[in-house]
Amino acid sequence: MAHVGQIMQTRDEKRPCTESGLRTMTELQQRLVPELIDVLTRRYTILRTISLLMPVGRRVLAKEMGTTERKLRSEVEFLREQGLIATSSVGMVLTSEGQQLVEELHGYMHEVHDLSTAELMLARCLDLEGVIAVPGDSDSSELVQKDMGRAAAHYLKSILAEGMVLAVSGGTTLAAVASTLVPANFNGQLTVVPARGGMGEDLSKQAGSIAAKIAAKLNANYRLLHLPDSLGEKAAAVVAEEPEIREVLEVARSASILLLGIGAAQAMARRRHLRPDQLALLEHVGAVGETFGYYFNRQGEIVYVTPSTGLKLEHIKRVGHVIAVAGGSSKAEAMLAVLSYDFPATTLVTDEGALLEMLKLIERRGGPLATRRDD
Amino acid sequence: MAHVGQIMQTRDEKRPCTESGLRTMTELQQRLVPELIDVLTRRYTILRTISLLMPVGRRVLAKEMGTTERKLRSEVEFLREQGLIATSSVGMVLTSEGQQLVEELHGYMHEVHDLSTAELMLARCLDLEGVIAVPGDSDSSELVQKDMGRAAAHYLKSILAEGMVLAVSGGTTLAAVASTLVPANFNGQLTVVPARGGMGEDLSKQAGSIAAKIAAKLNANYRLLHLPDSLGEKAAAVVAEEPEIREVLEVARSASILLLGIGAAQAMARRRHLRPDQLALLEHVGAVGETFGYYFNRQGEIVYVTPSTGLKLEHIKRVGHVIAVAGGSSKAEAMLAVLSYDFPATTLVTDEGALLEMLKLIERRGGPLATRRDD
DNA sequence: ATTATTTGTCCCACGTGTGCCAATAAAAAC
DNA sequence: GTTTTTATTGGCACACGTGGGACAAATAAT
Numbered sequence: 125m126a127h128v129g130q131i132m133q134t135r136d137e138k139r140p141c142t143e144s145g146l147r148t149m150t151e152l153q154q155r156l157v158p159e160l161i162d163v164l165t166r167r168y169t170i171l172r173t174i175s176l177l178m179p180v181g182r183r184v185l186a187k188e189m190g191t192t193e194r195k196l197r198s199e200v201e202f203l204r205e206q207g208l209i210a211t212s213s214v215g216m217v218l219t220s221e222g223q224q225l226v227e228e229l230h231g232y233m234h235e236v237h238d239l240s241t242a243e244l245m246l247a248r249c250l251d252l253e254g255v256i257a258v259p260g261d262s263d264s265s266e267l268v269q270k271d272m273g274r275a276a277a278h279y280l281k282s283i284l285a286e287g288m289v290l291a292v293s294g295g296t297t298l299a300a301v302a303s304t305l306v307p308a309n310f311n312g313q314l315t316v317v318p319a320r321g322g323m324g325e326d327l328s329k330q331a332g333s334i335a336a337k338i339a340a341k342l343n344a345n346y347r348l349l350h351l352p353d354s355l356g357e358k359a360a361a362v363v364a365e366e367p368e369i370r371e372v373l374e375v376a377r378s379a380s381i382l383l384l385g386i387g388a389a390q391a392m393a394r395r396r397h398l399r400p401d402q403l404a405l406l407e408h409v410g411a412v413g414e415t416f417g418y419y420f421n422r423q424g425e426i427v428y429v430t431p432s433t434g435l436k437l438e439h440i441k442r443v444g445h446v447i448a449v450a451g452g453s454s455k456a457e458a459m460l461a462v463l464s465y466d467f468p469a470t471t472l473v474t475d476e477g478a479l480l481e482m483l484k485l486i487e488r489r490g491g492p493l494a495t496r497r498d499d
Numbered sequence: 500m501a502h503v504g505q506i507m508q509t510r511d512e513k514r515p516c517t518e519s520g521l522r523t524m525t526e527l528q529q530r531l532v533p534e535l536i537d538v539l540t541r542r543y544t545i546l547r548t549i550s551l552l553m554p555v556g557r558r559v560l561a562k563e564m565g566t567t568e569r570k571l572r573s574e575v576e577f578l579r580e581q582g583l584i585a586t587s588s589v590g591m592v593l594t595s596e597g598q599q600l601v602e603e604l605h606g607y608m609h610e611v612h613d614l615s616t617a618e619l620m621l622a623r624c625l626d627l628e629g630v631i632a633v634p635g636d637s638d639s640s641e642l643v644q645k646d647m648g649r650a651a652a653h654y655l656k657s658i659l660a661e662g663m664v665l666a667v668s669g670g671t672t673l674a675a676v677a678s679t680l681v682p683a684n685f686n687g688q689l690t691v692v693p694a695r696g697g698m699g700e701d702l703s704k705q706a707g708s709i710a711a712k713i714a715a716k717l718n719a720n721y722r723l724l725h726l727p728d729s730l731g732e733k734a735a736a737v738v739a740e741e742p743e744i745r746e747v748l749e750v751a752r753s754a755s756i757l758l759l760g761i762g763a764a765q766a767m768a769r770r771r772h773l774r775p776d777q778l779a780l781l782e783h784v785g786a787v788g789e790t791f792g793y794y795f796n797r798q799g800e801i802v803y804v805t806p807s808t809g810l811k812l813e814h815i816k817r818v819g820h821v822i823a824v825a826g827g828s829s830k831a832e833a834m835l836a837v838l839s840y841d842f843p844a845t846t847l848v849t850d851e852g853a854l855l856e857m858l859k860l861i862e863r864r865g866g867p868l869a870t871r872r873d874d
Numbered sequence: 875a876t877t878a879t880t881t882g883t884c885c886c887a888c889g890t891g892t893g894c895c896a897a898t899a900a901a902a903a904c
Numbered sequence: 905g906t907t908t909t910t911a912t913t914g915g916c917a918c919a920c921g922t923g924g925g926a927c928a929a930a931t932a933a934t
Binding site: 875876877878879880881882883884885886887888889890891892893894895896897898899900901902903904 | 915
């Protein structure tokens with residue numbers, strides 16, 4: 125999951141604002157040459173592991189690092205050419221130069237590594253398949269949300285395949301995903317559907333519009349639910365019997381990938397123009413997080429459901445992969461609530477602000493696996 | 500020549516000691532992922548060029564940057580995926596994000612560019628084929644000399660081919676080249692000869708030992724001149740008639756590559772135990788630089804020749820390629836003197852200290868092409 | 875002496891990068 | 905207003921380099 129994961133900066137100790145101020149060189153590099161930063165961390169990790177285990181052979185080193193021996197070989201050859209390690213028949217050892225380099229690099233590597241360790245930690249805590257975080261905080265800068273959107277779009281594209289059905293929810297975050305998505309050609313062998321009917325005021329942030337936009341960029345089919353999101357229960361039941369609607373719902377229920385945004389419960393309820401008594405109810409049951417009409421409390425339990433047309437939670441259970449996209453430290457609590465629910469294989473795309481805030485919340489509650497840093 | 504060229508650090512403005520102190524992140528990166536800087540500068544240059552010419556198409560951009568259109572396309576595709584540039588039918592433009600990134604990057608890029616521009620400048624001033632500089636100063640740290648040795652060894656290997664004859668001189672610097680050379684297999688299709696007979700006290704720094712060491716590492720043949728370097732003129736003439744010696748000299752004179760170290764005249768003369776009157780003579784004629792027995796004054800003129808067996812200057816003229824290796828700011832004057840002489844295609848491998856010092860000396864003398872920085 | 879390490883080599887296949895060419899749209903000329 | 909020209913982007917086939925797997929040689933430990 126470090127493929128897209130980006131780095132944060134801690135070099136200046138007290139960490140000046142990441143967004144509006146100047147980004148650090150490492151951040152810029154991460155943006156301009158991400159693949160080489162991966163190479164850098166890989167080689168550093170190799171050196172570091174050797175320094176701990178030396179003398180050590182390629183075999184055990186590969187096993188230790190979770191890579192193949194052949195892959196390691198190329199790197200080892202390079203490192204030897206650089207005079208950083210020496211090989212003998214008992215294994216590989218660091219040369220004095222290598223040792224010195226590892227020590228010097230140690231401090232700098234936190235710039236690169238901190239976010240990815242945090243990603244791993246959160247993935248373990250919430251039992252997520254993967255966490256991808258971009259540096260910055262969406263709360264303070266719009267650029268970060270865009271960046272997050274691009275990271276999500278990139279990841280989405282990497283797991284999409286022909287014949288799949290993609291269901292999307294709404295929100296500004298997912299709108300960013302759609303707009304940063306790089307066009308590709310799926311030859312119509314892909315269907316995009318909204319997970320819900322229309323919602324609220326802004327058309328461009330509705331699930332339907334987002335589905336259409338994504339479909340256009342990927343040259344995919346799309347089906348829309350031309351319905352208001354919040355119908356009365358009776359009305360919803362009636363409408364759901366309409367053949368056209370039924371068909372779209374059928375397709376949506378067979379979705380293999382679900383792309384969803386997460387919102388703070390209060391803000392979401394307000395945006396949906398819920399009645400005061402409903403707001404009070406949400407408050408009463410402790411709803412903090414919301415996603416496509418479902419409200420969750422801090423324990424990840426569903427405490428309220430907006431009567432609506434669209435995917436139901438029981439269908440989500442059958443979805444192969446869930447991609448949750450949300451960021452901003454202010455949303456951390458909501459995200460934590462929603463993600464505590466037991467979704468299928470979930471990948472979270474977020475930002476540094478939300479990531480660190482979530483970890484902070486987990487630690488404060490004495491959450492499971494709240495291990496401390498390992499250096 | 501930027502392939503091996505490495506970077507110096509100027510970020511902390513007043514530039515603390517590069518060697519003994521902590522190296523900068525960029526230096527370490529350069530060591531661990533050498534191509535990183537190249538890719539980074541390439542992409543940065545693309546962005547910068549677009550920002551100046553936009554909207555611009557790939558064709559003119561490729562011509563402007565001196566690369567092929569297809570090569571550019573890969574980069575352009577990447578930059579578009581990163582959301583830094585946008586393509587339309589009128590050409591490519593920077594997005595607002597791209598524009599911001601270019602501006603932020605601008606300051607940092609000097610870290611990367613300064614050494615390579617300095618390399619280019621020196622190459623122009625001295626009419627060298629190439630200059631490769633490693634960061635640091637050999638005067639202050641032994642590590643730098645090793646690094647320089649590795650850079651030279653790497654470059655040497657890149658131009659070696661089967662059937663060639665390699666002539667080497669002596670000195671600590673070339674000893675470092677030999678010891679950092681990464682073994683390769685030339686199947687005996689390569690011959691290494693010393694450019695001169697033995698010299699001075701330390702066996703490991705003699706041309707013969709170095710030739711033998713290099714030959715061993717490359718699985719090449721080697722021939723030695725089992726002679727003291729400084730014979731009397733008469734004795735030299737006599738010995739040169741010996742069949743065995745003649746044969747080796749024949750081989751040496753057909754050398755296609757010459758690897759030579761450069762020394763400061765005074766230190767060299769002292770190490771060779773010249774007589775006081777000889778020392779006085781050197782002083783009198785203004786000898787400052789020395790290489791394999793030839794002493795040069797500041798103008799690059801030969802002012803003294805050690806009577807000796809080995810290659811003569813007239814043979815050097817026929818050598819295809821000269822690789823000069825020397826570093827340390829204290830040697831700058833000597834290097835400048837020797838390199839001012841009109842050798843055949845010469846590549847200089849040096850370090851930051853010597854490089855900058857040489858440029859300073861050139862500027863002080865109002866040397867040709869002493870242009871100032873272009874920003 | 876044997877076993878379990880290690881490094882280094884070889885061949886094959888897959889993927890990425892490269893060079894060439896087609897399609898298209900804006901602009902300029904008529 | 906129509907046509908021609910000149911720019912642009914995008915697609916496609918091929919080759920080269922890198923990764924995968926198995927194997928051989930060599931050395932320390934049992």
